[in-house]
Amino acid sequence: MTGKLLTFEEAKRAVEISFKPQLPDTEVTVLLEAYNRVLGIDVVAPQDMPGSNTATVQGYALNAKDTATASEDNPVALKVCGTIAVGETSQVSLLGGEAIEVSVGAVLPQGADTVIAAQDGEREDDTLQVYGEVFSGENMHQAGSDIQKGAVVLRRGQVLGSAEIGVLAALGFMEVTVLRMPMVAVFSVGAEIGELGKPLPAGKVFDAAAYSVYTAIMECGAKPVCLGVVAEDKLAITQMLKTATAVADMVVVCSSVDITEIADTVDKPGIVVNGVAIKPGRQTAVSFIGEKPVFILPSNPSAALLVFQLFARSLVQRLGGRPVAGLKTVMAYAGSKMFSAKGSRSYGLVELKFDENCRLIADPLQTTGAVSALVNAEGFVEIPENEQHIEADQEVAVRLFRGSAGKS
Numbered sequence: 001m002t003g004k005l006l007t008f009e010e011a012k013r014a015v016e017i018s019f020k021p022q023l024p025d026t027e028v029t030v031l032l033e034a035y036n037r038v039l040g041i042d043v044v045a046p047q048d049m050p051g052s053n054t055a056t057v058q059g060y061a062l063n064a065k066d067t068a069t070a071s072e073d074n075p076v077a078l079k080v081c082g083t084i085a086v087g088e089t090s091q092v093s094l095l096g097g098e099a100i101e102v103s104v105g106a107v108l109p110q111g112a113d114t115v116i117a118a119q120d121g122e123r124e125d126d127t128l129q130v131y132g133e134v135f136s137g138e139n140m141h142q143a144g145s146d147i148q149k150g151a152v153v154l155r156r157g158q159v160l161g162s163a164e165i166g167v168l169a170a171l172g173f174m175e176v177t178v179l180r181m182p183m184v185a186v187f188s189v190g191a192e193i194g195e196l197g198k199p200l201p202a203g204k205v206f207d208a209a210a211y212s213v214y215t216a217i218m219e220c221g222a223k224p225v226c227l228g229v230v231a232e233d234k235l236a237i238t239q240m241l242k243t244a245t246a247v248a249d250m251v252v253v254c255s256s257v258d259i260t261e262i263a264d265t266v267d268k269p270g271i272v273v274n275g276v277a278i279k280p281g282r283q284t285a286v287s288f289i290g291e292k293p294v295f296i297l298p299s300n301p302s303a304a305l306l307v308f309q310l311f312a313r314s315l316v317q318r319l320g321g322r323p324v325a326g327l328k329t330v331m332a333y334a335g336s337k338m339f340s341a342k343g344s345r346s347y348g349l350v351e352l353k354f355d356e357n358c359r360l361i362a363d364p365l366q367t368t369g370a371v372s373a374l375v376n377a378e379g380f381v382e383i384p385e386n387e388q389h390i391e392a393d394q395e396v397a398v399r400l401f402r403g404s405a406g407k408s
Contacts, residue, residue: 005277007385008310008345011286014272015311018288021318024180031168034160036221037178038322043154045171048144052089053108057139060121060128061112062099064136075122075129084109099128108140115139147171159221159322182319184217185248186210187227187240190256190299195229208371209254209304213297216308217252220316237262245289249319252312256299263287263294277385279341281307302373305401306347306380327379327399335363338390340383349377350398362398378402 006014026040055061062078070076078099084090086105094100094111102108102115113136122129147153153171154164160176168176187210194204196211207229217224225248230240237259244251245266253259264270266289273286280303285296295312297304314324332352340346350362365377379400383390390396 005275005282006273007277011273011276011284012311015286015293015315018269018272018291019293019315019318020291021315024182024319024321026177027180028175028177030175031165031173034168034176034178035162035165037160037176037181038221038320039154039156039158039160039164040177040179042152042156043168043171043173043176045147045149045151045153047171048149049147049170050141050143050145052143053112054141055102055104055106055108055115055139056141057115057117058104059102059115059117059139060099061094061102061106061108061115061140062130062134063094063096063111064114064134064138066097067116067130067132067134070130070133072131075131078128078130080123080126080128113137157321157323179321181221181223182249182316183225183247184222184250184252184316184319185225185227185244186214186217186252186254187244188229188254188299189232189237189259190229190254191232192256193229193299207254208301208374209297209299212301212305212374213252213254213308216305216313217316220313221320221322222250222316232257234262238266241266241289241294245292245294248292250292250312250316251289251294252308253294253296254299254304255296258283259296260285260287263289263296277344278307278310279344279346281310281347282344284311286311301371302349302377305374306349309399309401310347327401329397329399330360330379331395332360332362332398334381334390334392334394334396335361336392338364338381338383338396340385340388343385345385346383347380348383349373349380351376352378352398362396 067076078097081098081100082092083101084106086103089107090109092109094109100109114134116134153167188207192204193207194200196206214224214226227244230236260271260274264287269288271285271287275282276284281298284307287294297307309327317324338348349365351365353361355361362381365373379398381396381398
């Protein structure tokens with residue numbers, strides 16, 4: 001199939017028109033395996049937090065009304081009738097004129113509605129002298145003051161990070177209902193591509209592109225399935241596309257040859273993008289086999305990873321029911337002049353470092369080394385179609401492949 005190249009925006013719209021994600025089913029997983037999963041239901045607190053009134057200072061629990069007449073000249077004497085340590089409970093119910101010694105975090109006894117700090121009273125044997133009025137609710141956490149029973153603590157669709165897992169543990173959940181992770185099949189096509197674990201004949205290269213994309217899929221919260229390398233054979237490629245769409249929700253192919261005609265004939269609607277006016281990635285194509293998207297990316301590892309981030313990343317996230325999160329962006333200064341490709345939106349891989357003035361510098365990478373670019377490229381800079389170049393020292397936005405920017 002041939003035709004006019006689509007612009008970046010046209011290609012994105014063409015994909016969007018055919019993309020009809022369904023909300024994934026839910027499943028139950030143990031809490032310790034729930035990190036980075038998407039919550040499948042609202043989480044409702046099964047109990048108050050804290051579950052009881054607790055002391056926030058070391059001191060004495062008492063009833064505030066017993067101190068109503070206390071002053072420096074006329075202190076109130078209360079009888080200390082016991083001690084409650086943190087983690088303990090007491091069956092004691094305070095009567096009028098009584099107090100009980102408590103540790104920080106200790107559960108207050110029945111009849112106590114406030115806590116006086118130890119240094120604010122004076123104790124001798126089992127008598128506590130209070131020299132000023134204490135008000136109800138002082139120096140204590142009331143039951144349910146943090147989280148009330150029945151309150152919605154986490155919402156369906158939230159991504160579970162370390163903080164959310166901690167909240168669930170605090171509420172006593174050992175299991176949690178999450179959305180099923182989408183499956184994304186990955187395979188490569190090309191006579192020059194060799195499979196890892198097998199001898200590498202002269203003239204072949206290992207399948208770096210598929211492995212980079214495989215990991216990027218995991219970063220998006222999906223479950224990649226590696227289907228290996230397929231020969232440049234129409235029947236073999238057709239069969240693999242059928243297999244891949246049968247077992248996965250999306251397919252990514254890293255190919256050094258044009259397989260668009262094959263992908264277009266497997267099932268309708270077929271090819272919706274056949275070439276995009278971007279560099280690198282001009283040969284990028286997208287097909288839909290039924291409702292399942294098939295992304296055909298370059299076999300160059302750095303180009304495949306970049307195009308995946310531009311076109312497929314958000315779709316993978318949406319298939320998993322998670323919020324769409326773009327790559328982290330930082331501002332930097334161009335280390336040298338960056339040129340665009342005429343009539344195309346260009347993406348230049350850059351290496352980041354700090355100069356002597358602590359400015360973040362984006363140095364363009366020479367991308368002739370396809371594998372070394374994966375190591376050295378920390379992100380990329382976009383040059384729009386209507387701009388011919390970016391001047392040295394011009395401020396640019398760098399989208400990061402990794403989570404941090406700059407080398408020491």
